Amino acid sequence: MLVAFVLVTVLGAxxxxxxxxxxxxxALVTITQQRLxxxxxxxxxxxxxxxxxxxxxxxxxxxxxxxxxxTLVTYQNLQSVDGTSxxxxxxxxxxxxxxxxxxxxxxxxxxxxxxLLVGTPIMITEPDGERTPSGIDVYCVRDLADVQQQIDSxxxxxxxxxxxALPLAxxxxxLAAGSVLRPVRKLRDTARRLAAGDLDARSPPRGADELAxxxxxxxxxxxxxxxxxxxxxxxxxxxxxxxxxxxxxxxTPLSTLTAVTEVLATATDGxxxxxxxxxxMAVTETYRLVRLVEDLIEVSxxxxxxxxxxxxxxxxxxxxxxxLRARGWVERVDLVTQPEIQLRLDRRxxxxxxxxxxxxxxxxxxxPVRAHAWADREQVWIEVTDNGPGLPQDVLPHVFDxxxxxxxxxxxxxxxxxGLAIALxxxxxxxxxxxxxxxxxxxxxxxxxxxxxxxxx
Amino acid sequence: MKRTWLAALALxxxxxxxxxxxVTDAGQAPTGVVPGVxxxxxxxxxxxxxxxxxxxxxxxxxxAVSLLLTGPGPDDSTLHTDIAPxxxxxxxxxxxxxxxxLMVPLTINDVTxxxxxxxxxxxxxxxxxxxxxKNTKVQVVFxxxxxxxxxxxxxxxxx
Numbered sequence: 001m002l003v004a005f006v007l008v009t010v011l012g013a014x015x016x017x018x019x020x021x022x023x024x025x026x027a028l029v030t031i032t033q034q035r036l037x038x039x040x041x042x043x044x045x046x047x048x049x050x051x052x053x054x055x056x057x058x059x060x061x062x063x064x065x066x067x068x069x070x071t072l073v074t075y076q077n078l079q080s081v082d083g084t085s086x087x088x089x090x091x092x093x094x095x096x097x098x099x100x101x102x103x104x105x106x107x108x109x110x111x112x113x114x115x116l117l118v119g120t121p122i123m124i125t126e127p128d129g130e131r132t133p134s135g136i137d138v139y140c141v142r143d144l145a146d147v148q149q150q151i152d153s154x155x156x157x158x159x160x161x162x163x164x165a166l167p168l169a170x171x172x173x174x175l176a177a178g179s180v181l182r183p184v185r186k187l188r189d190t191a192r193r194l195a196a197g198d199l200d201a202r203s204p205p206r207g208a209d210e211l212a213x214x215x216x217x218x219x220x221x222x223x224x225x226x227x228x229x230x231x232x233x234x235x236x237x238x239x240x241x242x243x244x245x246x247x248x249x250x251x252t253p254l255s256t257l258t259a260v261t262e263v264l265a266t267a268t269d270g271x272x273x274x275x276x277x278x279x280x281m282a283v284t285e286t287y288r289l290v291r292l293v294e295d296l297i298e299v300s301x302x303x304x305x306x307x308x309x310x311x312x313x314x315x316x317x318x319x320x321x322x323x324l325r326a327r328g329w330v331e332r333v334d335l336v337t338q339p340e341i342q343l344r345l346d347r348r349x350x351x352x353x354x355x356x357x358x359x360x361x362x363x364x365x366x367x368p369v370r371a372h373a374w375a376d377r378e379q380v381w382i383e384v385t386d387n388g389p390g391l392p393q394d395v396l397p398h399v400f401d402x403x404x405x406x407x408x409x410x411x412x413x414x415x416x417x418x419g420l421a422i423a424l425x426x427x428x429x430x431x432x433x434x435x436x437x438x439x440x441x442x443x444x445x446x447x448x449x450x451x452x453x454x455x456x457x
Numbered sequence: 458m459k460r461t462w463l464a465a466l467a468l469x470x471x472x473x474x475x476x477x478x479x480v481t482d483a484g485q486a487p488t489g490v491v492p493g494v495x496x497x498x499x500x501x502x503x504x505x506x507x508x509x510x511x512x513x514x515x516x517x518x519x520x521a522v523s524l525l526l527t528g529p530g531p532d533d534s535t536l537h538t539d540i541a542p543x544x545x546x547x548x549x550x551x552x553x554x555x556x557x558x559l560m561v562p563l564t565i566n567d568v569t570x571x572x573x574x575x576x577x578x579x580x581x582x583x584x585x586x587x588x589x590x591k592n593t594k595v596q597v598v599f600x601x602x603x604x605x606x607x608x609x610x611x612x613x614x615x616x
Contacts, residue, residue, distance in 0.1 A: 025475075029475055033483075034483075045487040045488070045489055048487060049489045050514065051489070051490050051514060052513040053490045053491055053492045053514060090480075092479070100482065102482055102483075102486050103483045103484045103486050105480070106478060106480045107478040109477050114475040118483070120486045120487060122487055122489065123486050123487070123490070124488065124491055125586050125588065126495075126585075127578070127582025127583075127585055127586055127614075127615055128615050148475055151475065
């Protein structure tokens with residue numbers, strides 16, 4: 001950009017110098033040529049009345065002497081020559097003199113020097129004005145070396161002037177380019193900072209040109225983005241706090257309710273059949289409510305960033321086996337593990353993840369359900385697959401969304417709808433990840449990835 | 458890049474020198490060479506007739522008019538003049554742009570209108586042969602004051 005500016009300036013200066021020198025030299029050549037031609041025509045016109053016709057050698061010599069040096073006068077077989085330069089007269093010039101019967105000129109370069117050739121016939125004018133060639137032709141050769149010298153000096157002065165003006169022009173070009181480019185660069189830096197998330201970035205507008213307007217516009221844009229971002233964050237935070245508050249507020253009455261239901265559960269034996277059914281339903285639903293509230297509290301801990309890892313050295317195979325055993329799933333799940341994978345992690349959270357994945361597989365998929373744990377150089381993998389129909393393609397992107405239920409018809413499932421979301425958050429808390437896909441032969445496949453060293457441990 | 462710059466610079470410098478050109482027209486060729494002077498006399502039917510005197514070179518207007526005043530000469534008996542012979546053939550000529558003023562040693566009684574045409578045509582013919590424009594007017598001034606002296610005339614043969 002800067003180079004282009006300077007180049008344009010330099011080219012402009014050079015072109016200006018060149019064209020002025022060129023036009024000056026053209027004008028000089030034209031004027032000189034006209035003067036020389038008119039001189040010759042005038043001398044011939046002055047000498048012609050003294051010329052006898054038809055002319056003899058003497059009168060031709062007289063005419064030639066009157067016209068000046070380097071002149072050739074011809075009449076039929078006679079000719080009068082002075083100077084050697086008359087050899088330069090070209091055939092084209094002679095032909096033109098004979099054909100046009102007018103005064104003609106030609107510029108040539110011979111032995112490195114410019115010459116002007118002038119050729120003319122002398123005309124006979126009848127008293128009634130009719131003109132016919134007399135047969136006397138005059139050719140003159142004039143040296144243009146003086147003009148060449150003048151032109152050379154003009155050219156040199158133009159070159160010198162241009163050379164002197166060039167650094168100044170380049171300096172001005174640099175300054176001008178800088179004054180245009182500096183605000184553009186500043187604006188670019190501001191835009192970069194905005195893109196990087198620094199919404200406080202602004203660039204002060206200077207002057208009153210289009211760039212200043214652009215700067216003001218960008219500042220306004222940043223302002224409005226910042227305002228709406230702040231509003232959105234506030235609303236988000238409020239929504240989360242509200243959920244957290246609600247969960248907490250629900251916990252106390254729920255624990256009372258749980259206690260009461262437990263009493264109720266022990267007393268069902270003496271009830272009538274439909275009353276007992278209602279009481280059992282109340283018990284089940286209360287437990288479900290308790291789990292939902294616990295999940296909600298867990299999620300709000302993740303949102304608030306207060307979830308903490310309790311790291312300990314864990315054998316992954318043992319942990320998974322314990323998880324299955326605790327829930328009585330050992331018989332229903334094929335467990336394949338690589339022995340002795342010792343990993344520092346939060347045992348409780350790993351248990352939550354595995355329980356959720358295996359529970360989902362048992363609930364929604366078809367047996368056999370397989371759990372597979374292995375390790376490579378960078379990380380530890382735990383894979384849970386089932387043999388069911390798999391996850392539909394439109395569901396796949398949403399399986400980790402909160403309260404997302406794949407089967408809208410089956411609204412009353414034992415799950416809270418938060419299980420996979422919590423599992424994912426737990427995996428991320430360890431610096432790992434949880435991904436969902438479909439296995440080659442159909443069936444859902446969930447992959448838990450845990451790094452050897454949790455990043456925030 | 459460097460080569461391009463050098464080429465451009467060379468072009469710049471050579472572009473300023475004197476360039477050869479083709480053959481170009483530079484105006485009318487000079488004139489003034491004539492085999493002789495043309496005098497105007499009268500033929501047998503009193504019409505103007507040119508007579509070429511082979512002087513070998515261009516005559517001035519006074520020379521041409523002086524030759525006219527001396528008459529057609531004995532060679533050609535078919536020509537005569539309507540100008541009375543005078544003792545002197547001295548003529549004074551003043552040429553201004555557009556007008557040739559002739560002072561002739563004659564009175565208006567020495568010439569007929571045809572005689573005046575003879576003088577006008579001869580003077581104008583010599584003027585045109587020397588390169589003068591054809592539309593120049595001729596004023597013939599006589600020795601005695603007469604209104605004819607003020608008239609601007611043209612030659613019926615040179616139009």
